[in-house]
Amino acid sequence: MKKLLGILVLGLLLSGNVIAKSKNIGNGLSINIPNNYKYFELTFRQLVSRFPDITSDEQIYDDFGIGVDAKLIVIANNKKTIKFFDDVTSISGLEKLNRKHVEPLMQKFQDQKFLNKMMKIIQKEEPNVDFENITEDEMVQLMEKISDNPKMIKAFERLFKPYIKKFNAEYDLDKYTILLIGDKKSDFIDEIKSEDIDNLNQIVRDGLIELYEEAKDPSLKDIKDWKFKIAKNHNGDLYLYSNDSLQSPYVTSKFHQEIFITSHKDRILIALSICVEKCNNTTDFLDIIKPTNLYVKSSTVVSETDNKDLTEQLKTLSELYKSGALTKEEFTKAKKKLLN
Incomplete structure (x- = not known):
């Protein structure tokens, strides 16, 4: 029994996995x-x-x-990420999320000063665009050019930084x-x-x-x-x-x-x-x-000792071999690594 516990502890120490x-x-x-x-x-x-x-x-x-x-x-x-999913799947939480984060952003989009700043950024890089008569296809092409322009992306991020910072302070989607x-x-x-x-x-x-x-x-x-x-x-x-x-x-x-x-x-x-x-x-x-x-992936699924009970690992290994996911050589090698 002591030897079995020793093997298990050694496996935990040698594996790079986070305890789960x-x-x-x-x-x-x-x-x-x-x-x-x-x-x-x-x-x-x-x-x-x-x-x-x-x-x-x-x-x-x-x-x-x-x-x-x-x-x-x-x-x-x-916990902040879980809080986001908890809020977005409840009526009161969704209302709060809209009130604190979505609505202020939408209001900003309607602010003429804000829109003027965005327009200046675009016109600086695309001075020949006729925004009064632009077609839908031309707008799509323009947006594609914007998405490929690092300067414009960074400029837009600066405009939206306060909203992103406020959102991350409450919901840290990491x-x-x-x-x-x-x-x-x-x-x-x-x-x-x-x-x-x-x-x-x-x-x-x-x-x-x-x-x-x-x-x-x-x-x-x-x-x-x-x-x-x-x-x-x-x-x-x-x-x-x-x-x-x-x-x-x-x-x-x-x-x-x-x-x-x-x-x-x-x-x-x-x-x-x-x-x-x-x-x-x-x-x-x-x-x-x-x-x-x-x-x-037969080449990687048993390449490291994980944190399950050793008996369960051997059982899983045997099932993989029987199912054909592992060759006899892979099974023998993996089993030897578990027990060595």
């Missing part, structure tokens, strides 16, 4: 919650009771298997993961099960291009070339994964983003993970979702 606790989130799935992270959960039933209008297009929810017991889960590295878990069979997942992966890639690519062309929004221009991967996990379920962060062209600050869409037991699961500061070019997504085994 495992939490059951339903549908036979568990996730890791990193140490000092905060947890927020809301069912669709609770959300509908607060905002009945969101059920106006019930067909969408049926297609994706979103019923009254579907869950919205947020894991964040600070490092967080959002999960949406369906509670019934998804017709959408059922329809694409047998689709060819190359065909699915093309369908998604065409959809992104169509979205950009219809929106005519320069902030979406990078979505046309968004990098993503569609494949099947060791359970045979399709997934879409991307760590290509869709940056806003109108701000200089950068963030890291991971998106993951898959299913488990024919129930949809959507994950969005964001990191703004101290990210090391990634988020906590892979560590958080690791216990689900829904996104498995």
Whole structure:
């Protein structure tokens, strides 16, 4: 027994992972919650009771298997981020957010002095634009040029700095993961099960291009070339994964983003993970979702000792080997590393 405890302690010391606790989130799935992270959960039933209008297009929810017991889960590295999601999903909180942050910004947009400052910035860089007779297409082209001009972006950020500072003081959106878990069979997942992966890639690519062309929004221009991967996990379920962060062209600050869409037991699961500061070019997504085994890279999933009980690790390792996710050589090597 002492030797087993010694192996476990040594594994904890050698692993670079943050101590995490495992939490059951339903549908036979568990996730890791990193140490000092905060947890927020809301069912669709609770959300509908607060905002009945969101059920106006019930067909969408049926297609994706979103019923009254579907869950919205947020894991964040600070209380302020959780406070934001708590406020934005309640009537009183949303009213407060609008009153303190959105409405003052909208009022500023209507202030002529403010608009004149913005116009001066634009005219300084684009002196030949006829704003009296500009067409919609010309305005889109102008906004694209603005988004590619660092000087203008920094100038606009200076104008909006007080509002950004006020927002961050109350809601610090730094490092967080959002999960949406369906509670019934998804017709959408059922329809694409047998689709060819190359065909699915093309369908998604065409959809992104169509979205950009219809929106005519320069902030979406990078979505046309968004990098993503569609494949099947060791359970045979399709997934879409991307760590290509869709940056806003109108701000200089950068963030890291991971998106993951898959299913488990024919129930949809959507994950969005964001990191703004101290990210090391990634988020906590892979560590958080690791216990689900829904996104498995055989070369990395068991390359480090995590903080689960050693017996559970060996059991998971055996299941990966039996499912074909690991070769015999990989299984032997990983098992040896766990026990050595």
